[in-house]
Amino acid sequence: MHLRIESATTYAYDRPPRRSTQYLRLTPQSGPGQTVGNWDISAPGTLTAWTDMFGNRCHTLSVERPGPALEIAVAGTVQTTDTAGVLPPSPAGALPDTAYLRTTGYTRPDPGIAAFAEPWRPACETDRLAGLHELMTAIHAEVAYVEGSTSVQTTAGEAFAERRGVCQDHAHILIAAARCLGIPARYVSGYLWTGETGAGGAAFSASHAWAECLVGGLGWVSFDAANGVCATDAYVRAAVGFDYATACPVRGVRTGGGEERMATEIRLFREDEPGASQAGPAQQEP
């Protein structure tokens, strides 16, 4: 697929802060399954590129006295191919695979999730790929997709207890479950072309999150528990991490000023099928 992606993240401040500093993980990289064309980020202040521990292309945005509003705009194109949801193992020198067994705030081993995952341990031990597919399907069936049911702070355990959430929660639950079974798992933040065009009508807005689990002999295999499928050429990976906190598109702090409101609008256009486009607001990853 040939996709054009445009996003705009806007902060509005009651009283302008003295300084705003942000980590942006908004730059997809070319690799197996995707080739990135032009890609631009524009924002006021200073944008400095760097590479984080996962190899994500990041920017640090530093804005002194941003005024009443601050907008971060992203535009670019990506050509995707279907890899059947499989990506090669991490290159030598990258983070050790076992680092992806770490517990984090969002994916802390939760007794409820551990108990739920346990029946798939034998399946994962005999055939990890098949076992993980079953586990993903089970989570998809168990945890309802309910927009607005959780917040950006919700942990895997909290969402699982409620049996509902959005894509961020489904990814966290699957990651927590996989790690309980001793399987390295990571969080992917990116974009999903749902094929549903026109604003508002999309069941899934364009910003998306899913999980990848390590399967020996194969590599990192994607599992989108929110949709119950593996990634296809409709998926664009922007960043990976241990969880939302380390892979999220935008994370910032400000000094001084009053309350802030943040809104993100994302628009995807399918350029190899002229006319098709989709749009939707997204702050939390669905």
Added chain:
Amino acid sequence: MSPSPVFDEMTGPAGGPRPAWAALQAWLDSTPLDLLHRKRGEAEALFRRLGITFYLYGDGAAAERMIPFDVLPRILSAEEWATVERGCIQRVQALNMFLHDIYHDREILRAGKVPADLAIDNDAYRPEMAGVDLPGRVYSHIAGIDIVRTGPDDFFVLEDNLRTPSGVSYMLENRETTMRLFPDLFAGMSVRPVGSYPDRLLQNLRAVAPAGRPDPAVVLLTPGRLNAAYFEHVFLAEQMGVELVEGQDLFVDGGRVFMRTTGGPERVDVIYRRIDDDFLDPLAFDPESVLGVAGLLSVVRSGGVTLANAIGAGVADDKAIYSFVPEIVRFYLGEEPVLANVPSYLLRNPDDCRYVLEHLDELVVKEVHGSGGYGMLIGPKASRAEREAYRQRILADPAAFMAQPTLALSTCPTLVEDGVAPRHVDLRPFVLSGETTSLVPGAFTRVALPEGSLVVNSSQGGGTKDTWVLGE
């Protein structure tokens, strides 16, 4: 180590003083006790005036108080110091190489010399540092190595402190004080000076500045005046002639760190930070932290600033890694360790666990991730009920514990209420790494003041002594 009688550092085999201590012994013989007590009063007044009221980092207690100072110096001969110095340099060099390795190719883990999970699954392992190339490959620029002694030639490393070790201000202030209290005694012995420490520290910090910075700016980053070691932060910044800053004084812009000054922003090249990893950057670590600098990790990763000590250095001073340090020395340097470890049992190993549970009355048991002498069991001193309670804690989570034999720590003459008496001591020399790895000839000596006590931590009744290293 076989249980041995307590070694007193002053007393030679024939009962008289060992050569390094002869002058002190003679001086003690001719000095009335009430003079010593008076000098102790003077020392206390001096310390109060200087405002030295901190306790060791991680020692817990919240109240400000003064650590007792013993006026009698501890003396190390030139040969004894040579061993300590050589051993510390070797150890810190190897540990810095270990840190570089586990944040890069992890050869030592692949070689099976250190269990991978102990390093990588360790909370102190910071994946954020993976693949970062540091100037000089130094992670622990300032290391405090805790050493105990059980005999004339028997020095053992008890613990490595590679994160933000404190206590060096005591080494310097204790020296100032003894020189004032006993100028004649001091002048009569050839004691090697320690006063160059701040200059040498600054020189080492400047040596690890980002490339292409001919006149690098160094700052000391403190969590602020509520921190236990705040006095030391002020003291060291003053002594080095560098700015003492808090997180709010710094900001990140364009891949660099700047300090706000009245004359406008000034670039900072090296940050001697005395705050923990967790609080350094709210965008990368604890988001609630207001002590750090937003964006700092990104500048560290792209080489625009050097932190001393580096983020993630703590993985090499973990008590679980400790037992592998001799192997780490052999692996990277191809040498035998000069300083031995205290033999340790890791209770994650079922055999060790069984042994420890059967010998609780002989061993010291500690939490693998604990510090400051809290939460430990000193088997021989504990009651049956205390041992039983501790056994239950171990059984609940064996991997969280390690054990060591109770060591007969050496003693040094110490002024106590009714005279001069032997008290147990340990030794913390400070190892500086930058262009080279070196020590000033001195250390922070801690002394367990209660009779018979083996716990030198200031939170548990420990005091300090000046440490005199004699010249050749």
